[in-house]
Amino acid sequence: MGRNLQSEGRLRPVDLARVHGLSTQAVRNYEEAGILPVADRSPSGYRAYTPLHAGALRAFLALVPGHGHQTAASIMRAVNEGAVDEAFRLIDESHAQLLDDRRTLRAVESALRDLGPAAVPDPEPGGTFIGPLAEQLGIRPATLRKWERAGLVRPRRDPRTGYRVYDDADVRDARLAHQLRRGGYLLERIAPLIAQVRAAGGLEPLEAALGDWHGRLSGRGRAMLAGAAELEAYLRERG
Template sequence: MGRNLQSGARLRPVDLARGHGLSTQAVRNYEEAGVLPAAARTAHGYRTYTSLHAGALRAFLALVPGHGHQTATSIMRAVNRGAVGEAFRLIDESHAQLLDDRRTLRAVESALGDLEPVTAASEPGGGMFIGPLADELGIRPATLRKWERAGLLHPRRDPRTGYRVYDEAAVRDARLAHQLRRGGYLLEQIAPLIARVRAAGGLEPLEAALRDWHGRLSARGRAMLTGAAELEAYLRERG
């Protein structure tokens, strides 16, 4: 394992806690969870830590913003039990998830860019019946009904005939779903994206949400770099 875990200056739990803005209980919890190597004990049973434990704590706290608390914990546990390859696999999975999230964002932006204002003839009372909408999209009415069952569409019912009527928002949702399906996305992947459009109140307000989405993905990517640097420093110190 390289150097002795207890080499160098001895640190009390309170020293480690104050140096990282934590409580002493949090430090003990991290040790018990395997985030930190096991501490030595004094003759009276008190924990003592070293600079190695401080490095482990720095690495963990740096990993959390990019990978999340659970994955960061699993990474540190793997490192501390000597399973560095497992730790790298967990890191790779986080990077793959970030890449998938970027692809999803690009797909949403592309789909939104391909949408056009509703120009098809409306039915009396406003909106489109299922047949004309299916024809416009080049799909079967059964497909629209399937999307409705999956929660992608919420057409209203004509009070006289009981037929489905798609207002402007429902037509927009159908077109967005169509674009994403053409991009290879599954219905369960599309549903939360359309929910974002609805929550934003349409396409124009969604632009702010998309900018925020970009910002959060960039922040995650940068946090992963910071976490990688601290983890590398910890690995070097472990030897």
């Protein structure tokens, strides 16, 4: 029966599922989510897909690696609803995010190059207070307090005096924030960079991870190209 359906240009859910290693339920779910066009039903209620549905599935699966599942689904829904300009807007947003991620990477690399180990003396054992740290950086204590409110530094409080105490990691973050501010970066752009440093466990692990970061961004870029090719083929098929 499957061969007869396919010879007529009609496909069962299992025909689409097998090609991509999916379950038939996943194919049905994609249709219900609007990722695939609505399929015709036989008199007995069975779905009858066509090569157009196969093209939609290929396009969606190709878009996922570059844009993520949620955005890829939104792109396909927009196309299937005839809102092609909305689909293009979503694609543009993904490309803009990738560009922003590349700028973030360049900013981190630049800051690491410019952040010499002797730029600021080592903090005192047990931490340093706001006044000495501000003096070392050549900024006002109020600036450090502003950075704290923005989440760039997270000093602890001395339980006896209530004074801010900056440990090694805080001094590192303050140095990096200072370098990035000198480079013209706004606080809201610095915050995610500092978060990257913290997640990596410091500057050295982050520096070692930059190559992998480059690779992941390049992979996303290539995946977006592959997704665009499949989406263009689907758009041509839709006419």
